[in-house]
Amino acid sequence: MRVSVALALFTADLRVHDNPVLWAAVRDAERVVPLFVVDTGIRRTGFVVPNRAAFLADSLADLDAALRARGGRLVVRVGDVIEETCRVAARTGAAVVHIAGGVSCYATRRENRLRAELSGDGRELRVHDASITAVPPGALTPADKDHFAVFTPYFRRWETFPVRRVLPAPDAVRVPDVRSADLPRAQSLAPGPTSPGLPVGGESEARRILRSWLAGPLAAYEERHDDLAADATSRLSPYLHFGCLSPTELLHRARAQDSPGAHAFVRQLAWRDFHHQVLAARPDAADHDYRPRHDRWRHAxxxxxxxxxxxxxxxxxxxxxxxxxxxxxxxxxxxxxxxxxxxxxxxxxxxxxxxxxxxxxxxxxxxxxxxxxxxxxxxxxxxxxxxxxxxxxxxxxxxxxxxxxxxxxxxxxxxxxxxxxxxxxxxxxxxxxxxxxxxxxxxxxxxxxxxxxxxx
Structure with a gap:
């Protein structure tokens, strides 16, 4: 059933191409609020550092430009992500909030809090699992276990998983009247110096690099990816991390090459999904030994x-x-x-x-x-x-x-x-x-x- 207003909450999916969150919101609603909350809560975790803050600022500016090219804009709020999302949903009358699923403890707590707050207000939270990874965490499990602990058997199953189709970018995004803060600058997110050679963030740059990668270097990936002097890796990992590039689209396009280099590269995408499914099942592995060795590490x-x-x-x-x-x-x-x-x-x-x-x-x-x-x-x-x-x-x-x-x-x-x-x-x-x-x-x-x- 089509609703009047839906909210697309961007997290680690800062793109318009192949974005299940944005695509579903535009499909199911007459008007959409593309929302990004500069989450003050995550700042206290120490995860927001100058390098990623600069890349994030680039990515948000690029996302805003892509939405404006489609008649919309990015709505930015600053504060607690739950409070700000619920406030915007109430202000605009959004009946549904769409979000990409995460696997970290922080993302899981955010999702649970948001669902509880929205349901108490009569609103629905829809979580899209296949947005941050190509194969959703938990989609593949061995018998009598909640996740794969060894990569090779996981990879065998992963290769045969029916990955969803690539979704088009919306032609138009109609945004209701709602207040927005200014796009954040890097220094406001995390003050401090950045690395001099930091890459430029954003979906536009991600797609430029992708086109170049597919046009030639990918074919030689198997034989050259460990050659340190050759610099022969894709350099797409920052764009995957921030969701400026869809892992699903990247998987489909790499598989279409059908070369030894492409097969080796696809294996690396599987490693990325493998680690996400491990963390989803064992969130404590972020800080604790997955398999304790009882090491008495040196304090050197x-x-x-x-x-x-x-x-x-x-x-x-x-x-x-x-x-x-x-x-x-x-x-x-x-x-x-x-x-x-x-x-x-x-x-x-x-x-x-x-x-x-x-x-x-x-x-x-x-x-x-x-x-x-x-x-x-x-x-x-x-x-x-x-x-x-x-x-x-x-x-x-x-x-x-x-x-x-x-x-x-x-x-x-x-x-x-x-x-x-x-x-x-x-x-x-x-x-x-x-x-x-x-x-x-x-x-x-x-x-x-x-x-x-x-x-x-």
């Missing part, structure tokens, strides 16, 4: 600082960390190397690294960031929890000519990426063989139940 303040600053004395690790600080982004292989070095080589709690990544990554979200960190630390879903990535061996394999290292470590550009003890580049802060022995001993001790601190 100096080592942590050296790692954060890219001054460990291991060039490929330091290059990765400096790229993170400069761009607010790093390729997947660099993330694995940096995370393994912190958790396995330095034997530092994965939560320390995950927090640092969330402070800088423009694509940082709870599902992928936290669960990837747990995978590397061996407390997550990795079936080989004690594997250690040797940074020297990894550099030889994925940056054999030192191009990636020289790009991010100017002090090594004329030294063939070889550290000079007399120069400004530091000596290694840890011996790899000793560090591996320390980690192996600590894990063995933890597994046996003996409560001894690891060797320093």
């Amino acid at each position: 303040t100096k080592d942590i600082k050296a790692w954060q600053e890219g001054r460990t004395g291991y060039p490929v690790v330091d290059a990765a960390m400096r790229q993170l600080r400069h761009e607010g982004w790093m390729p997947g292989r660099a993330r694995l190397l940096a995370a393994s070095f912190l958790t396995k080589t330095l034997y530092v709690d994965w939560r320390v690294g995950a927090r640092h990544f969330l402070d800088l990554l423009v694509d940082g979200d709870i599902a992928n960031n936290q669960l990837n960190w747990q995978w590397v630390a061996g407390t997550g879903t990795d079936t080989r929890p004690n594997r250690v990535l040797n940074p020297l061996a990894q550099a030889r394999r994925f940056d054999p000519h030192g191009e990636y290292v020289r790009r991010w470590l100017p002090e090594l550009r004329h030294r063939n990426a070889a550290p000079d003890p007399a120069g400004p580049y530091p000596a290694p802060i840890v011996d790899l063989a000793s560090a591996t022995a320390r980690f192996t001993s600590a894990r063995r001790t933890a597994a046996s139940g003996t409560r001894r601190p690891p060797r320093r």
Whole structure:
């Protein structure tokens, strides 16, 4: 039944193309309120940081422009998301509020509170599950379990799941008369400096990058995605995180390529969905070990600082960390190397690294960031929890000519990426063989139940 007014509450779906929330609202109502609430509650969580605030501000401005091109506009409110949504719904007479489903504890609490408040006022909340992931969390489950804990069997089922069709962007959006705050600026969201090389946010930029990616680089993804110097990944992750690009549309368009590169890329999209379904079933995995190893992590303040600053004395690790600080982004292989070095080589709690990544990554979200960190630390879903990535061996394999290292470590550009003890580049802060022995001993001790601190 078509209603007079519906409200489309934007969260992590800042786009007009293939947006189930906006599409359903326009389909089912004569007029639609496209609403974004600058949620003051989430600011207190520490999740809103300068890099993501800048990207968000870009994305909201771009979304507003796309809606205006269709005769509408983005309505912005500032405050508690529940209170502001209910206030706008009451002011405009919206009978239905549409929202994309989330998997974090925060998103779940928001949804439950909103449903309760709206129902008490005689209004309906409609949650659209297939908006943030291609396959909704919980749609695939093994027998007698609420989620898949291992990727490979999940991927087999995921590949055969009937993914919904791609929805068109609305031709027109008619918005009722309702007050709006100004579009937020980055500094008003999270004051502070941003990374100098931060990407531009918004759906327009996402679709430009997508067109370029599909036109050529995707075909070579399988053979080049781990080549650090080649910079051969899609760089679409920030746009997926903010919902500037639909994962469903990306999946359909990648599958249409039917190449080895496309198949490898689709597998990475499945990993993204896999982590979301894990977090949906185990929301405590954002902060607690998914599979406890009873680690007694080191509190190594100096080592942590050296790692954060890219001054460990291991060039490929330091290059990765400096790229993170400069761009607010790093390729997947660099993330694995940096995370393994912190958790396995330095034997530092994965939560320390995950927090640092969330402070800088423009694509940082709870599902992928936290669960990837747990995978590397061996407390997550990795079936080989004690594997250690040797940074020297990894550099030889994925940056054999030192191009990636020289790009991010100017002090090594004329030294063939070889550290000079007399120069400004530091000596290694840890011996790899000793560090591996320390980690192996600590894990063995933890597994046996003996409560001894690891060797320093």
